[in-house]
Amino acid sequence: MPACLLPDRGVVSVCGPDAETFLDSLLTVSVKQMAEGEARFGALLTPQGKMIVDGLIVKSAEGFLIDCPRSLAADFARRLGFYKLRSKVTVIDESSSYSVFAYWTDTPAPENIGLAFDDPRLKALGRRLIVSNILSPSVSGSAEFYERHRIDLGVPDGLRDFVYGDAFPHEADMDRLHGIDFQKGCYVGQEVVSRMQHRGLARTRIVSVTFKGGLPPAEGSEAVSGGKIIGRIGSTTDNGQALALLRLDRVSDAMADGHELTAGGKTFKLERRDWMNFDLPEGI
Numbered sequence: 001m002p003a004c005l006l007p008d009r010g011v012v013s014v015c016g017p018d019a020e021t022f023l024d025s026l027l028t029v030s031v032k033q034m035a036e037g038e039a040r041f042g043a044l045l046t047p048q049g050k051m052i053v054d055g056l057i058v059k060s061a062e063g064f065l066i067d068c069p070r071s072l073a074a075d076f077a078r079r080l081g082f083y084k085l086r087s088k089v090t091v092i093d094e095s096s097s098y099s100v101f102a103y104w105t106d107t108p109a110p111e112n113i114g115l116a117f118d119d120p121r122l123k124a125l126g127r128r129l130i131v132s133n134i135l136s137p138s139v140s141g142s143a144e145f146y147e148r149h150r151i152d153l154g155v156p157d158g159l160r161d162f163v164y165g166d167a168f169p170h171e172a173d174m175d176r177l178h179g180i181d182f183q184k185g186c187y188v189g190q191e192v193v194s195r196m197q198h199r200g201l202a203r204t205r206i207v208s209v210t211f212k213g214g215l216p217p218a219e220g221s222e223a224v225s226g227g228k229i230i231g232r233i234g235s236t237t238d239n240g241q242a243l244a245l246l247r248l249d250r251v252s253d254a255m256a257d258g259h260e261l262t263a264g265g266k267t268f269k270l271e272r273r274d275w276m277n278f279d280l281p282e283g284i
Helices: 019-024 070-082 143-153 190-199 248-256
Strands: 003-005 009-015 039-045 051-059 063-069 090-093 098-103 115-118 127-132 204-211 222-225 228-236 241-247 261-263 266-271
Touching: 003 143, 009 019, 009 070, 009 098, 019 063, 039 070, 051 070, 051 115, 051 127, 063 070, 063 127, 070 090, 143 228, 143 241, 204 228, 204 248, 222 248, 228 248, 241 248, 241 266, 248 261
Parallel strands: none
Antiparallel strands: 003 098, 009 063, 009 090, 039 051, 051 063, 098 127, 115 127, 204 241, 204 266, 222 228, 222 261, 228 241, 261 266
16 A cells, blocks of 8 residues: 555644744754755754654745654654744644655645655655644555555664664764755754764664565564674564664674674575665675
């Protein structure tokens, strides 16, 4: 099914005459001069450069709506409020009033009942719709179908593939999914992100993996090789596809020594996706 409700997604609104400048000073991506219905992918970081929350920021007629993890929406709105000072903005967790839908393949998102936009991370992810619960469209697809689609494409999800408050944007592949603007002005955590970019310090990455035999281990299982922990398994599907947060230098060393990569007693191999234009161990 190429259309479904995403029940784990929430919505935070940021409105007011200073909304653009306010968000631009905080997020990893620029939101300046966006057209209505245009979306960008970005995150709010700690001063140490760790991800607090990420989301899809879409321009609305009144300001901005941010499609983010529902479980973090209230805290996200609260944290944004800390930075308001004298800025003329209103920040509200709208998750109880709005729903988020995903549309992909040949199913078009309705354009007349809400705010529809292209997913800015990857074209193949399709389109999103943020709509009032009063006007929510009827769809028959399950979020499980979308999750399989996302995992097949290799796109991370923070609720399953990394830990908010612990992961750097590079580790979650935000630099390859259009989630970091390296040309914009200052934002919270920028110095750390810029240093990782210019010094090539991102040794840990989320990558696509495939388990032999088809059935992956439980999500959260440790990935090991040669008796050493090399990372953790994140999102999985029942056809053996999964995402894994791995120390790629350790993976490379293990493969050079002829060790298998395993998790939960099951062997896996790395797979490259077209957008993963970072170094992966040879021989995958």
